Structure formats: C-alpha cells, structure tokens
Amino acid sequence: MKKIKELFAFKDLLKNLVSRDFKTRYKRSYLGILWSLLNPLFIVIVYTLAFDYIIKIRVKDFPMFFMCAYLPWSYLTASLTLALGSLSDSGYLIKAVYFPREILPLSIVLSCLLHFLITFIFVFPILIIFGYFPHWAVLSLPVIILLQSLFIFGVCLFLSSIHVFFRDIRYILDVILTVWFWLTPIVYPISLIPDQYLFFYKLNPMTVFVSAYREVLLTGELPVPIYWVAILIATSVSLLLGYFPFLKVKKRLAEEI
Amino acid sequence: MIEALDVSKRFRVWEDRSRSIKETAINFLKGQKRSFRDVLALRNINFTIREGESVGFIGENGSGKSTLLKLLCGIYVPDSGRIVTKGKISALLELGVGFHPDLTGEENIFLNGSMLGFDQKEMRKRFEEIVSFSEIGDFIYSPIRTYSSGMWMRLGFSVAMCVDPDILLIDEVLAVGDEAFQKKCLDRLEEFKSAGKTIIIVSHALPMVQKFCERVILLHEGRIVVDGEPEGAIERYHTLLSLGTEVKLTERIEEAENSVEVKEERAKENEVKEEDLKAEEEKREEEGVQGEERIITEEIAEEHPASSLSELAGAVTVEVFNESLEKPQEEICEREENRIELDLEKVKIIEVEDSLLFAEKLFQDAFGDLPPTFPHNYVAIYEDSKNPSTFHVVGYIHLQSMGEMGIVAGLCVDSRWRGRGLGKMLLDSMDNQGEWIKALFLYTSDPRIPAKCGYESLPQTNLMVKWVRPLSLEKKEWMISVAISVGPF
Numbered sequence: 001m002k003k004i005k006e007l008f009a010f011k012d013l014l015k016n017l018v019s020r021d022f023k024t025r026y027k028r029s030y031l032g033i034l035w036s037l038l039n040p041l042f043i044v045i046v047y048t049l050a051f052d053y054i055i056k057i058r059v060k061d062f063p064m065f066f067m068c069a070y071l072p073w074s075y076l077t078a079s080l081t082l083a084l085g086s087l088s089d090s091g092y093l094i095k096a097v098y099f100p101r102e103i104l105p106l107s108i109v110l111s112c113l114l115h116f117l118i119t120f121i122f123v124f125p126i127l128i129i130f131g132y133f134p135h136w137a138v139l140s141l142p143v144i145i146l147l148q149s150l151f152i153f154g155v156c157l158f159l160s161s162i163h164v165f166f167r168d169i170r171y172i173l174d175v176i177l178t179v180w181f182w183l184t185p186i187v188y189p190i191s192l193i194p195d196q197y198l199f200f201y202k203l204n205p206m207t208v209f210v211s212a213y214r215e216v217l218l219t220g221e222l223p224v225p226i227y228w229v230a231i232l233i234a235t236s237v238s239l240l241l242g243y244f245p246f247l248k249v250k251k252r253l254a255e256e257i
Numbered sequence: 258m259i260e261a262l263d264v265s266k267r268f269r270v271w272e273d274r275s276r277s278i279k280e281t282a283i284n285f286l287k288g289q290k291r292s293f294r295d296v297l298a299l300r301n302i303n304f305t306i307r308e309g310e311s312v313g314f315i316g317e318n319g320s321g322k323s324t325l326l327k328l329l330c331g332i333y334v335p336d337s338g339r340i341v342t343k344g345k346i347s348a349l350l351e352l353g354v355g356f357h358p359d360l361t362g363e364e365n366i367f368l369n370g371s372m373l374g375f376d377q378k379e380m381r382k383r384f385e386e387i388v389s390f391s392e393i394g395d396f397i398y399s400p401i402r403t404y405s406s407g408m409w410m411r412l413g414f415s416v417a418m419c420v421d422p423d424i425l426l427i428d429e430v431l432a433v434g435d436e437a438f439q440k441k442c443l444d445r446l447e448e449f450k451s452a453g454k455t456i457i458i459v460s461h462a463l464p465m466v467q468k469f470c471e472r473v474i475l476l477h478e479g480r481i482v483v484d485g486e487p488e489g490a491i492e493r494y495h496t497l498l499s500l501g502t503e504v505k506l507t508e509r510i511e512e513a514e515n516s517v518e519v520k521e522e523r524a525k526e527n528e529v530k531e532e533d534l535k536a537e538e539e540k541r542e543e544e545g546v547q548g549e550e551r552i553i554t555e556e557i558a559e560e561h562p563a564s565s566l567s568e569l570a571g572a573v574t575v576e577v578f579n580e581s582l583e584k585p586q587e588e589i590c591e592r593e594e595n596r597i598e599l600d601l602e603k604v605k606i607i608e609v610e611d612s613l614l615f616a617e618k619l620f621q622d623a624f625g626d627l628p629p630t631f632p633h634n635y636v637a638i639y640e641d642s643k644n645p646s647t648f649h650v651v652g653y654i655h656l657q658s659m660g661e662m663g664i665v666a667g668l669c670v671d672s673r674w675r676g677r678g679l680g681k682m683l684l685d686s687m688d689n690q691g692e693w694i695k696a697l698f699l700y701t702s703d704p705r706i707p708a709k710c711g712y713e714s715l716p717q718t719n720l721m722v723k724w725v726r727p728l729s730l731e732k733k734e735w736m737i738s739v740a741i742s743v744g745p746f
Contacts, residue, residue, distance in 0.1 A: 013371040020357055020368055027359045096351040097372045098331035251334045254327065255268055 003100070010099050017107035022114055036115045037122055040071055051187050059189055061218075064130050067123065068217045069186040069210040075116040076152055076206065077177050083108040083156035084173060087249070088164045091257040101250055105156040113149050127217060135220030144212050144223075147235050151205060154238030161245040164256055184210055205234035259306040259329060259424065259455065264338035266299040266324055298324045299479045302338070306472075308423075311456040313466035313487065315494055316476035322459045325476065326350065326428050329457070344423030344455070347373050351428075353413030358402035362393060362412055365401055369416045383419045390441070391415035411438060418445045424455040443469070463491050 007014070026032040044067050052062035059065045086104040087094070094101065124134065163169045184206040185193075193201045201207060208230045212223040223231075249256070299321045306312050314322040327333045328340060330348035355372045356365045366387055370380040388397050391411045393404075401409060425446075446469065449456055460466050466473060466487060473490035475483040477497055483490040 010371070010374070012376045013374075015377075016368045016371045020355075020360060020364075023364070024357055024359045092351075093355050093372070095327075095332065096354040097348060097374075099372065099374070252269070254332045 003102075006100050007102065007106075010103060013099055014103050014107055014110070017103065018110045018114065021107060021111040025111070033118065036118050040067070040074060040119055041122065043070060043074075047187060057188055061130055061132075064127060064132060064218060065189075065214070066187060067126070068214050069184070071116065071119050071123065072148060072209055072213050073181065073184065073186055073206065075112055075148070076155075077181075078115070079109045079112040079152045079156055080159060080173065080177065082112065084159050084163050084170055086156070087160040087253065088167070088257050094254050094257060101253060102157065102246070105160045106153060109149060109153045109156055112152075113145070116145075123217075132218055132220075135216075137216050137220050137222045140222055141213075141216055144209070144216065144231070147231050148209050151209070151231075151235045151238045154235070154240070154242035157242030157246045158238070158244075161242075161249040164249050164253065180204070180206065183207075186210060202230070205230070205238070208234060258308050258341075258343045259304075259457070260339075260341040261302050261304050261325075261329070262339045262341070264299060264302040264325075264328060264335045264340060265297065266321075266328060266333060267295040267297045267336050270296050297479055299328070299335075302479075302481060304474060304481065304484060306455060306457065308344070308455055309450075309453040310472055311450050311458070311470045313470035313473045314457065314459045314476060315461070315463065315466060315473055315490065316482075317498065320476040321479040322476050323350075323428055324479075326426050326457065326459050330426055342424065345374065346424045346426060347375075347417065347420055347422030348426040349414075349417045349428065350426070351413075352410050352417070356401060356409065356413065359400050361399060362388075362397040362401050362404070365412070366397075366416055369413065370420060373417065373420055373422075375420050379420070383421075387412075387415045387419045390419055390445075392438075414438075414442065418442060422454070424457070425449060426457045426459075428459045429461070463494070467491055 026035055029035065031038065044063055047066050047070070048063045051057045051066070052059075083105040086108050087101065090104050093104075127134070159169060159173065183201070183204055190198075190201070190207070190211065208227055212227055212231065215221050215223045215227075302325065314325060316322050324333065326348070327350065328335055329342065330346050330350075332348075332350075353365070353369060355368055357368065360368065363384075366384060367377065367380050370383075371377070388394075391397075391408075391414070393408055393412055396404065396408065401412065404412070443465075446456060450469075456470075458466060458470060470487055472485065473483070473487040474481055475490045475494050475497075482497070483493045
C-alpha cells in the first residue's frame with residue numbers, strides 16, 4: 001500500500017518517462033508513430049500469405065484470427081525486450097536520483113501499452129470490414145488488457161532484475177520468446193493440439209490471454225469463468241514472481257550497475 | 258530535518274564477478290562461492306541536521322562523502338542504522354539527469370523536474386524562471402542534442418536551482434559555467450539559505466564551504482572526524498592531509514573483522530593450560546607471520562623469550578592484550594570529564610605507513626628535541642559503540658630498530674581515552690634494553706593539557722609496550738606486545 005502511494009507520488013515521472021519513450025521511439029524517422037500501425041499490418045500480411053495461402057491452416061478468416069492473437073503477443077514481446085535492460089541500462093538514473101525503481105520497467109510496459117492501444121485504431125475498422133461487428137463483450141476488453149499489462153509487468157520485473165546480474169538473459173530471451181510463440185495458439189487454433197497435451201498446453205498464460213482476446217473480439221462472447229480465474233492466477237503469480245527478485249536486487253541496485 | 262542514526266554502509270567489491278549463467282553454473286559445480294570482499298564505506302555515522310542549517314561535508318577522496326549523500330537521498334540503502342528525513346529533498350548529484358538528446362529543452366525541463374520529484378504543475382510555474390536563469394533563450398525549444406555542453410550543464414543546473422525543495426543536497430556540481438554563472442548559483446544558494454532551507458554541500462572547494470556553511474562535517478575513512486565549526490573542521494582536514502597517512506584503515510578493519518573467527522579461536526586458546534603453551538606459541542607465531550593482531554593474556558605474553566633485535570627491520574606484528582579488564586582499579590573508576598571507558602576487546606592496532614611528520618611532532622612535544630625516525634608507525638584504533646561519531650584513534654606506536662641499542666618504541670595515547678592522558682613507553686624482557694628506551698611521554702590531543710614527559714611523573718599507565726621480539730629473522734618481522742590497562746601496571 002505504501003508502495004502504491006509512493007508510486008503515485010511519482011506519477012509525473014512515470015508520465016514523463018512514458019512520454020519520453022513514446023516521443024523518442026520514432027523520433028527522426030519519417031513515418032513516426034505510423035510504424036506502430038504499419039509494422040503489425042505487414043506482419044499480418046506476411047503470416048497470412050504463409051499460413052493461409054501456402055501452408056493452408058484451415059481457420060476461418062485467418063488475418064483476423066491471427067491479428068487478434070498477434071497484437072497482444074507483440075505487446076508482450078516488445079515490453080519484455082525493451083524492459084529487460086530497463087534497470088541495468090539506467091545506471092545513470094539510478095545512481096543520480098531516487099525514485100521507486102519499479103517505475104523504469106513500468107514506464108516501458110506503459111509505453112508499449114500505448115502502442116498496443118494505438119493499433120486498435122485499425123483493428124476495429126478491419127474487424128468491421130471483415131464483418132465482425134463489436135459485441136457488448138468488447139466492453140470487457142479493457143479488463144483483459146489491464147490484466148495482461150499487469151502480467152507483463154510482473155514478467156518484466158522478473159527479467160529486468162535478473163538481467164542486472166546475468167546479462168546472458170538477453171540472448172536466452174530470444175530463444176524463449178520463439179519457443180513461447182509457437183507454444184501459443186497464435187498462428188494455429190487450439191483445436192490442433194492433441195487432447196492429452198491440452199492441459200499442459202493451457203498452463204501457458206499467453207494461451208489463455210490470446211484465447212480471451214479472440215473470444216471477445218471475434219466470437220463476441222465473454223471468456224468462460226475458468227479463463228478469468230486462469231488469467232487472475234497468471235497475473236498474480238507473475239507479479240509475485242517478479243517482485244521477489246526485484247526486492248532482492250533493489251537494495252543494492254545503485255551499487256551493482 | 259535529517260537524522261542519521263548509526264548508519265553504516267558497505268560495498269561489495271567483486272573479486273571474481275560472474276555475470277553470466279555459464280560461469281555461475283561452473284562455479285556452482287566446482288563448489289566455489291562467488292567471491293567478494295566487503296569494503297566499509299561508512300561506519301556508524303550519527304548526526305542530526307536541523308531545518309535551516311547549511312552543512313558542508315568535506316574529506317579526502319574516498320572518505321565516504323558522496324556515499325553519505327546518496328544514502329541521505331535514498332539512492333543507497335544503509336546496511337545498518339536508519340536515516341530519517343523530514344521535508345522534500347532535492348538531490349543534485351549530477352546535472353541534467355535523464356536528459357534525452359532528442360527532446361527539446363522544454364521537454365527535458367519537465368522530465369528532469371519530475372525526476373527530482375516535482376510535479377508538472379510546480380514545474381510549469383517555474384518554467385519561465387528556469388529558462389531565464391539558464392540564459393539559454395530560444396534554444397529551449399530545440400532538441401538539446403544541438404546544445405553546447407555548457408548550455409546542457411546550465412540547463413541542468415537551472416532546473417535544480419529553481420525548484421523549491423526543503424532540503425537541497427549538492428555534490429560537487431557547483432563548478433559549472435563561467436564565473437558569472439557560478440556567482441549566480443551561489444547567490445541562489447544564499448537565497449535558499451535565507452529562506453530557511455536546509456542545504457548540504459559536498460565539496461572540495463574549501464573556501465566556498467567555509468564561507469557558505471555554518472557547520473562542517475569532516476569525514477575520514479568513512480567516519481565523522483569533526484562535526485562543528487567550519488574553521489576547526491577545515492584545519493583538521495588540512496592536518497589530516499599533511500599527515501599523509503596512507504592508512505588503509507577501512508581495509509584493515511575489514512581484515513580484522515574477517516578474522517573474528519580466528520580471534521574466537523584464540524580466546525579458546527587462552528584458556529588452554531600452561532603445558533600446552535609452548536605448542537600454542539608456535540602456532541601463534543606462525544599465524545603472527547600473517548600479520549594479524551590478536552588478543553592474548555599477559556601470562557602467555559611473559560612466557561616469550563627475549564631475543565636479539567639488531568639487524569631487524571620490517572613488518573611488525575602487534576599484539577594487544579588486556580591486563581586489568583577483570584579487576585578495574587577503584588581510583589580509575591572515578592569518572593573524570595572527557596573520560597571514555599575503553600572496551601579493550603575492540604582495540605585494534607593498525608599500521609600507518611610513513612607518518613613521520615606526526616611522529617616527529619609527537620616527540621618534539623614530548624622531548625623537546627628531534628626524535629630518531631620511526632619507520633614503523635602503528636595506530637591503535639578503537640571502535641566505540643556509545644559515541645561512534647568520534648574518531649577513535651586511541652594511541653600511536655612508533656618503532657625502530659636501533660641496531661645495538663635495541664628497539665625504540667614510542668607510544669602515545671589520546672587523552673580522551675584515559676583519565677589523565679599519560680602514555681608510557683617501556684620495553685622490557687629484552688637482551689639489550691637501550692638506555693633511553695624507557696622514555697615516557699605524555700601526549701594528549703587536548704590542547705589545554707601541555708605535553709609532558711618523564712619517568713617519575715607517571716602515576717598511571719594505560720598503554721605500554723610489554724615486549725618486542727623477532728618472529729622470524731628471514732622475514733624480518735617482529736612481534737610486539739602492547740599492554741593496555743586502565744590502572745597502573
């Protein structure tokens with residue numbers, strides 16, 4: 001509680017860091033923030049070509065199917081890759097001023113969230129073009145996004161704390177993300193997974209998140225309660241797991257980096 | 258208000274730092290622990306700074322000033338002790354923290370301001386002031402990568418100067434810009450001061466500190482040596498500098514602390530019966546070669562044979578042992594002003610390299626003429642739990658081989674540590690006791706007590722060299738027993 005209060009006291013710093021990140025990410029590029037829209041669009045096109053036309057995965061409206069899962073996924077990967085070094089690369093800040101150190105990974109998650117939210121500018125029109133009209137279940141989207149953000153924040157805390165001591169994490173992360181990508185039903189439906197593995201498969205929190213997004217955006221239904229439970233558990237576990245190494249690292253952070 | 262209660266901070270110095278999983282795994286498999294050494298940066302710091310005070314922290318490089326400042330503003334977390342602060346702190350440790358080259362000066366002002374802990378509203382109020390203070394003009398709307406380094410610094414400084422904290426911490430950043438700008442900054446600080454803000458400055462610029470601060474805290478080797486008037490503190494600082502003591506106190510203390518286990522072993526050894534003494538002695542001698550100090554009892558000490566000391570020079574192993582801890586004499590128990598009881602368990606003897614100047618001065622004070630030079634100087638330091646903010650040098654020991662004459666040892670004790678401020682130097686149980694070895698002298702750090710010397714005028718003795726003997730001729734090491742007692746021997 002005290003922590004949250006302290007975070008609140010530094011909300012302007014958080015805001016400024018997010019806006020710094022946001023403003024500088026595409027600074028001095030011609031298209032600027034448009035890249036946040038164009039990038040996923042290109043990816044959707046590439047994957048559609050590969051999986052819809054060449055490999056021929058039988059999924060209805062593959063571009064929509066893929067997009068609804070890929071965007072939350074890329075929110076995760078962007079946050080993790082950027083937040084990884086958020087503590088270890090900010091020595092100049094950490095050594096010079098005091099502020100709650102959580103702000104560093106948090107600001108990156110928030111900035112990625114902002115980019116994620118921007119993509120909805122084209123997500124909804126495209127969905128409508130393909131005939132998926134927003135259902136009232138879409139109203140639960142903010143909750144899902146919030147929970148996913150918390151989940152991501154936990155993982156970011158975990159990774160950035162570990163990264164202070166083990167710089168190898170950066171290279172391992174690439175591999176982990178690739179494996180994770182293929183273990184998550186992003187380019188294929190869950191129905192392809194054999195029944196006997198299904199339980200383990202669903203232990204992957206991203207499976208649950210991705211399915212929730214699809215339910216809400218494509219099927220127009222609220223995710224079933226067990227999904228909500230799973231999401232809540234995943235979020236709290238990730239926050240707990242993230243804070244544990246973070247609290248350990250925090251005390252000596254200014255000296256170690 | 259800032260209060261530091263018994264604050265200590267140690268840093269880890271990694272000897273073999275594994276920053277990769279592979280190395281850790283290998284080390285783990287090999288059963289090696291990650292090795293690091295703790296270095297004490299600050300030891301038992303205590304002070305209270307009231308509202309409206311302006312305090313300067315001075316000290317040599319590595320004395321812990323900046324560490325202390327970083328502890329005060331929360332960047333470091335103390336290992337023990339507590340820091341209590343009341344009021345909004347703004348720390349100026351680096352200029353332009355978090356400035357992003359691609360953002361404009363304006364955007365950076367807000368970013369930097371929020372890092373210093375000020376909200377948007379407050380920054381907006383002060384924006385104009387900051388811009389005019391920095392003398393940057395219209396550049397404020399261009400990305401600061403286009404700034405000259407001077408502009409960059411001025412901008413950073415202006416942000417820090419124009420915000421309105423209750424407590425301002427400044428670390429060596431006042432030397433910014435040209436003279437005019439510096440003067441402006443100083444004027445600004447004066448304004449702060451007269452507005453009743455608390456200001457803490459870390460600086461090597463002594464004249465500035467003397468002029469600006471009404472209180473100066475002198476740090477040395479992570480301790481507070483002086484906390485008081487600027488004049489006195491600065492003078493003391495100069496003496497410290499001129500002593501040129503390259504005492505690696507901190508490191509030594511570390512070593513000493515690391516050998517706590519060894520000491521405990523020794524404590525057990527001391528209980529060992531007499532017949533075991535000889536074996537024990539041999540063992541101790543071996544260990545003594547490693548240069549560790551130890552605490553042993555007098556009985557053991559007197560068992561040692563005396564030996565010829567000529568041609569010996571080199572490292573000295575010092576033994577401290579306690580004679581009269583068990584039955585303190587009544588007369589000594591009368592407490593006098595200034596008197597601090599020594600906890601002899603905590604006395605450590607530490608080597609001082611080349612403090613000739615100091616030794617000379619001591620001897621001049623004591624004997625009135627120039628002393629022989631003393632190549633080896635040891636300092637007895639004392640760790641005091643009741644009053645840790647004092648500098649705890651209890652005594653100094655100076656040793657030199659005088660060839661045929663034997664060994665010369667000079668011992669002096671700081672008056673605060675003893676009732677009467679008397680020191681006695683004595684070398685006995687030696688083959689050739691030099692005639693003048695028994696010289697005794699009084700040296701006190703208290704300027705009101707004049708330095709004295711003389712055998713007769715010694716009613717009580719508190720520190721004394723019991724004996725000196727060679728440990729090994731090859732290694733040219735001596736073992737010296739120093740007895741510390743609270744009463745007469």
